[in-house]
Amino acid sequence: MKLEKVTIVGGTHGNEYTGPYLLKFLKEKNLLTKFSTFETNLFLANPKAYEKNVRFLDVDLNRSFSQEDLSNSSLGHYEADRAKVIHQLLGPKSNPKTDFILDVHTTTANMGVTLIIVDNNPFNLEMAAFVKSKIPGVSILYNPMAEQAGREGLPFLNSLTEHSIGIELGPIANGIVRQDVLLQACDSTLACLEYIEMVNNETEIPVGNEIEVFEKVKPVSFPLDSHGNIAAIVHEYLQDRDFKPLHKNHPVFLKLDGEVVLNQEEETYFPIFINEAATYYLSIAYSLTRKRLLKIRK
Amino acid sequence: MKLEKVTIVGGTHGNEYTGPYLLKFLKEKNLLTKFSTFETNLFLANPKAYEKNVRFLDVDLNRSFSQEDLSNSSLGHYEADRAKVIHQLLGPKSNPKTDFILDVHTTTANMGVTLIIVDNNPFNLEMAAFVKSKIPGVSILYNPMAEQAGREGLPFLNSLTEHSIGIELGPIANGIVRQDVLLQACDSTLACLEYIEMVNNETEIPVGNEIEVFEKVKPVSFPLDSHGNIAAIVHEYLQDRDFKPLHKNHPVFLKLDGEVVLNQEEETYFPIFINEAATYYLSIAYSLTRKRLLKIRK
Numbered sequence: 001m002k003l004e005k006v007t008i009v010g011g012t013h014g015n016e017y018t019g020p021y022l023l024k025f026l027k028e029k030n031l032l033t034k035f036s037t038f039e040t041n042l043f044l045a046n047p048k049a050y051e052k053n054v055r056f057l058d059v060d061l062n063r064s065f066s067q068e069d070l071s072n073s074s075l076g077h078y079e080a081d082r083a084k085v086i087h088q089l090l091g092p093k094s095n096p097k098t099d100f101i102l103d104v105h106t107t108t109a110n111m112g113v114t115l116i117i118v119d120n121n122p123f124n125l126e127m128a129a130f131v132k133s134k135i136p137g138v139s140i141l142y143n144p145m146a147e148q149a150g151r152e153g154l155p156f157l158n159s160l161t162e163h164s165i166g167i168e169l170g171p172i173a174n175g176i177v178r179q180d181v182l183l184q185a186c187d188s189t190l191a192c193l194e195y196i197e198m199v200n201n202e203t204e205i206p207v208g209n210e211i212e213v214f215e216k217v218k219p220v221s222f223p224l225d226s227h228g229n230i231a232a233i234v235h236e237y238l239q240d241r242d243f244k245p246l247h248k249n250h251p252v253f254l255k256l257d258g259e260v261v262l263n264q265e266e267e268t269y270f271p272i273f274i275n276e277a278a279t280y281y282l283s284i285a286y287s288l289t290r291k292r293l294l295k296i297r298k
Numbered sequence: 299m300k301l302e303k304v305t306i307v308g309g310t311h312g313n314e315y316t317g318p319y320l321l322k323f324l325k326e327k328n329l330l331t332k333f334s335t336f337e338t339n340l341f342l343a344n345p346k347a348y349e350k351n352v353r354f355l356d357v358d359l360n361r362s363f364s365q366e367d368l369s370n371s372s373l374g375h376y377e378a379d380r381a382k383v384i385h386q387l388l389g390p391k392s393n394p395k396t397d398f399i400l401d402v403h404t405t406t407a408n409m410g411v412t413l414i415i416v417d418n419n420p421f422n423l424e425m426a427a428f429v430k431s432k433i434p435g436v437s438i439l440y441n442p443m444a445e446q447a448g449r450e451g452l453p454f455l456n457s458l459t460e461h462s463i464g465i466e467l468g469p470i471a472n473g474i475v476r477q478d479v480l481l482q483a484c485d486s487t488l489a490c491l492e493y494i495e496m497v498n499n500e501t502e503i504p505v506g507n508e509i510e511v512f513e514k515v516k517p518v519s520f521p522l523d524s525h526g527n528i529a530a531i532v533h534e535y536l537q538d539r540d541f542k543p544l545h546k547n548h549p550v551f552l553k554l555d556g557e558v559v560l561n562q563e564e565e566t567y568f569p570i571f572i573n574e575a576a577t578y579y580l581s582i583a584y585s586l587t588r589k590r591l592l593k594i595r596k
Contacts, residue, residue: 173471175575277473
């Protein structure tokens with residue numbers, strides 16, 4: 001297998017500035033010239049949302065890439081049309097014009113460097129294991145949605161290609177760049193590209209056949225008042241404890257009248273995206289995952 | 299002197315969620331019933347920007363309260379009109395319907411709890427000194443703009459009254475609430491109200507006659523490229539060092555081509571609002587202040 005065309009995407013969400021700045025940084029520091037086996041395309045996905053410093057104008061671009069939506073010309077939202085333009089440029093899903101997509105995101109949650117995998121093929125899993133072996137502390141988040149929906153059903157930009165990864169970095173506020181986070185983005189991106197170079201050169205990859213992932217289970221809503229408004233905040237005990245075990249009866253919310261809400265889940269899950277700004281409008285406070293070992297090569 | 303009507307304002311900037319949640323928290327936890335000498339009005343200043351999770355829709359509401367703009371009916375921006383409605387409700391500047399305004403803001407910069415004073419009358423300064431004596435680590439920022447423009451020239455919401463304070467809390471991302479920051483907002487607000495209660499009861503205030511403030515000097519721009527776009531990020535050395543001395547030749551920016559930019563100021567200033575999201579659109583990276591001792595009672 002040889003990957004010849006690689007696409008690095010920033011600004012899929014317009015207020016997550018690290019991605020767009022990473023694209024400039026990679027280019028202006030000439031960091032890509034050391035890779036000789038593939039071409040790299042640097043792509044700003046939602047320039048209008050980036051210019052306006054908003055996640056999206058009409059709908060979430062990173063939920064606009066299901067085959068059904070891509071085939072529906074009557075949606076008319078800015079991002080629904082933008083997705084079709086990107087699909088034209090990088091797709092189609094069945095035979096894409098790029099061999100690999102890396103999509104860079106940030107979060108207000110304390111998730112450090114998290115690699116997100118939406119297609120659990122051996123390439124993606126091995127890349128994640130390789131990056132984790134190079135950069136200590138990296139977490140791997142696996143979204144099993146593709147197991148039901150298939151890649152054509154997935155709404156994510158990087159579901160355009162079979163070989164893809166998402167990088168999620170945090171905590172960082174929207175609308176700013178921090179040097180520490182930019183350098184983490186840069187290091188993890190370069191590690192992904194190094195992996196591709198090794199695959200292209202048929203170099204043996206020094207990782208085992210098992211990889212620990214956090215598999216997404218379900219989102220958790222904020223407590224709501226009778227008007228459907230958020231009526232609580234994330235409890236300080238839970239704040240910043242992304243990827244840490246959450247046991248039954250541990251505090252998860254503080255209601256605005258002072259009442260503490262305890263976790264009622266019987267299973268000990270691992271919460272992620274705790275107090276993420278982007279999901280307040282959906283009243284989602286965090287998501288639950290469980291740890292799972294995946295075989296890289298079946 | 300007796301203050302009978304007190305207004306606590308949140309959501310002057312719609313994406314700074316701590317203020318609006320503080321208003322609900324104060325009400326639902328019944329935290330205001332212990333004050334018997336004044337009435338408290340809880341006021342959400344920009345509900346539309348809060349609903350949309352943006353700082354403002356058209357223009358910055360907290361720059362819309364100069365007497366000149368308040369008298370200009372032809373501006374037509376949403377916030378220009380909203381300011382006139384608030385002016386009608388709480389003003390006019392010469393004879394306001396409220397005796398005191400406390401305006402709650404947040405920042406992505408590492409500014410802890412900062413009290414902002416725009417009118418250096420003895421009441422405001424003594425309140426700041428009292429809050430600082432109760433809450434260790436509080437910084438006091440003094441904006442000397444009123445010394446030139448007079449209160450009628452000031453564009454800030456809390457320039458509607460002579461007696462006023464701003465509370466700035468950070469670091470926190472926009473669009474979220476954190477329990478630690480909410481409790482800081484609550485504690486500092488209650489300390490302000492306690493001061494008013496003491497003044498109303500003619501209780502002696504246990505503070506001296508001098509107060510250390512950081513006086514705003516000037517903003518500092520990001521380095522720009524030939525198209526006027528931001529071409530650097532805040533250097534990791536400077537990041538999070540709000541209110542710390544910044545010496546000549548210390549690193550302040552990292553250009554995207556890797557060049558480090560050094561501070562050229564001869565005077566050792568104290569930077570604030572370092573890497574604040576709200577000023578990227580103005581290409582402002584941070585502001586400089588100098589330390590100054592003010593006499594509370596002249």
